Amino acid sequence: MKVLFLDPIHKVWEFFRGLTANPALIYLTAVARRDFNIKVYDAYGETSRPWNKTAEYLAKERPDVVCMPGSLPSFWYDVLNAGRLIREILPEAKIVTGGYISNQLWREGLSSGYLDYIVMGEGEITMMELLKSINSGASDMSQIEGLAYLKDGKPFLTAERAFIDDLDTLPMPAFDLFPMNRYSLAPFGGNIGFTANFSRGCVGRCKFCSETLLWRHCRRGHSAEYMLEVLSTLRYKYNKRVFYIGDDDFLHDPDRIEKFTELAIKTKLDVKMWIQTTCRNVVKHERLLAGLKKAGVYQVMVGIESPKPKALQVLNKPQDFDMVMRALETLKPHEFIIMGMMMWGTPFDTMQDLVDNLEFLNEHCDIIGPDAVTPWPGTPYYDECEKIGAIEVRDLTKYDMTNCITRTAELSAIEADYYYKKTVGKHLMFNKKFLGNYLFSKKPLYRTYVNMFVKMGWSFFTMKPWTQKNYQSFEEFFPEYLAKKASYQMQKTGVLTRTK
Template sequence: MPSRRPDVLFIKPGSQKQLYGSLSDYDLTAIEPPLWAGILGGYLRGLGYGVEILDAETDGLGWNEVAQAAVDRGALLTVVMASGHNPSASTMNMTGVGAIARRIKELAPQAALALTGLHLSALPERSLREEAADFVIQGEGLRTLPPLIDALKAKADAFAGIPGLWWRQDGHIMPGIMPEMWKDLDTLPMPAWDLLPMERYRAHNWHCFDDVTRRQPYATLYTSLGCPYQCSFCCINALFGEHRLRSRGVDSVLAEIDFLVNTYGVRNIKIMDELFAVNEKRVLELCGKIASRGYDLNFWAYARVNTVSERMLEAMKKAGVNWIAYGFESGSKRVIEDVTKGYQLDKVLRVAQMTYDQGQHICANFIFGLPEDDYDSMQETNALMQEINAEWANIYSAMAYPGSKLYDDAVAQGLPLPATWNGFSQYSRDCLPLPTKYLSGGQVLAFRDYAFDAYYKNPRYLNMIRSKFGEDTMRHIVKMAEKTLDRDNAVI
């Protein structure tokens, strides 16, 4: 038991089994640090508040155990976080968030409880109406948490005017106002890495195909927040309120990398930016300085077909950015233009080859079931997947995540959405993708599962993996592909 009652306790729910089913049994998934808990924790601690973080996933705690642990800690404010390491991870974590919140309130009805994360920012009123929480925090939380904690310390019920705060008063939901963005990211302290069990985090299996036994230690970091683009399927900017990119200074990023390497021996790092390879001058400067350190690092980062350049890729490779994640999404010109992706399909193969020529590997992202998809267009996407033959492919169904234009359109049109938040998980039993103009969600899901199976069992793909990474990695993928997902037959 902590000797001092913390001012705030951040909780990351553990949801691997619920979200990934049988895949979670085989060490396929990453265990990623709750970076937003670290960011908020570092900021609040710098202001003098007492902070603790409970990572239920690394501690192997079930939801009832998490709730009991939270009550035992007795924090002035407990914050359960629905945040993940990509835009899709927030909504599907709401099942665990809700279960933990309900149990905390059963055990300690007077405990002050808040919920935060991308999903909460997208649906603050509904979340407060449906979940057993006193507060919902809309936005990043940086401008919301200090005055909220101060009000709780003063035992005051005066929450009006706190930016981003939604709360209940006399049976009514009191709306908050989306707070102003934090403009200068360099004024924030380093995340509170020391409050996290850093030795327990592991990289994705594909991130370490050069040695799948060497996935730890692992860390994630932002060099920028937000995205200036407006892809209709993306919900990331619901957390920020604007379509805008804010970048950290190069020296700030270097200081964090130095700390992670020298303090925890981190080698594998995910750059969390929605779009890292966008500003060539900044990428060249940052990657050049990382390379000059002489570290043995293994990064992966996101790039965009219409912003990446050969000079950027060369500098990134020298810095240790061995994996580039591209959002190719679809092989159909009609489908791509409909979701305002903003690139020409004829550039895709050129960019893929340019990446391979640098000795880098591709994590290719594809989406089946975008609004204009039919069987012919999905076959075009499947053919593009096979032609690129990326070392790893994330093969998704289109989901109408809260905060995206797809979600707003689906609600306005009365389209079927998952009955539970868990149904927004790509791998869950009750997964229900968005229907297209021509296909049902079940038809999309069946095609997606077929395409996944065909990709990872393709002899051309497996031979490429063997030649690049060796027999052990190829067998690792074969074993992975033997796993089957449990799907609801009523959906398929």
């Protein structure tokens, strides 16, 4: 049985402006290749006409099963479109997806006719049981935990799958199956940058967070030895030297981090790392910061969201203003780039709140992550916004934290989005502190960040979104593809003849 792991083309996130391997697929493929003939096709790696080339690849390889990630709301339509294309080319192939947004919209996804199975929750064990069942010709999948599919024509959900206790039992990510030389991330200096994940989940209960929802408010992590092995492989085999560590709270397990720090220093790992954590754990685990700096951590991202108590209460952030200030003061002596994350755009936020948030973060942080709070489907925040009729944008391609989705205290969603982009764009472009640091800061990669944020500010302020050179919309591709296919079939059957 031939199994294809496909990552369809998506619009790249504005904040990163680059390409990296899908973090779910590098794990799933490592497990699947133990027992199956698998291939990977990452449409991100195509420099032009990615939908056309995806169609050509599918027609050439003709896999029996196609597995795709379905994590981000803004990518959901791409998953469905890819399913539609697969149905057109390979009507007998089984189509599988999984991840956060597919788990929230599993009924709609299965009812679309473009998906056969949706893996619910953690994917490795469920996927392997599903592939083995398909390969054996089994028709009853009801005993496979963590799976959704159509049963008697209706969406059906099996029992919940328990999480893997020890993540180190999973094989090393299958980097060798991916086009590693094509991945490039602007904030990290180009193709020397990459992403890595060493834990799953968070114990927090922030109302807007999809991660804590997906992982049921629990957190598991790889060992320090595993972390070192992954980063060493990426550093010395693929020349990746600057990493965004995707762990939701890197400092959650201090013993693990202390051991990792010791190993990284001892082995002279020679990489730079951008981590994210909570204000609370910065203060609680201050003793780890000096070692992390020595091990290569150059940037710490903290979820400040807002200095205002009302906003923190609405978002259920487990911190107050005093905790935020203590965290920022704790970080400063270590000369990290401090990135403060902002959330604005709730139904209770005012126009002045946005100005105040930006001014506060500008005063106390080196870099600002100016997010528009997005009501991720399934989260408590989404439910609360829905209950009061605040959600005014339903297009999931806009659910990416750069667009206002709900009305605010004074503005409609459309008005709020205009105000947000104009205000944030102006702040990013005409920031005296950014300019001063650009000229004189000795912090690694700071100039790279300023360059990127100025460009992002320009696209916000002018309301002209950044153009992704390799992007191709499905709406432009598919009608032309169907027309060419119909013409070819008519020629093949002799209905049409070629003329010179």
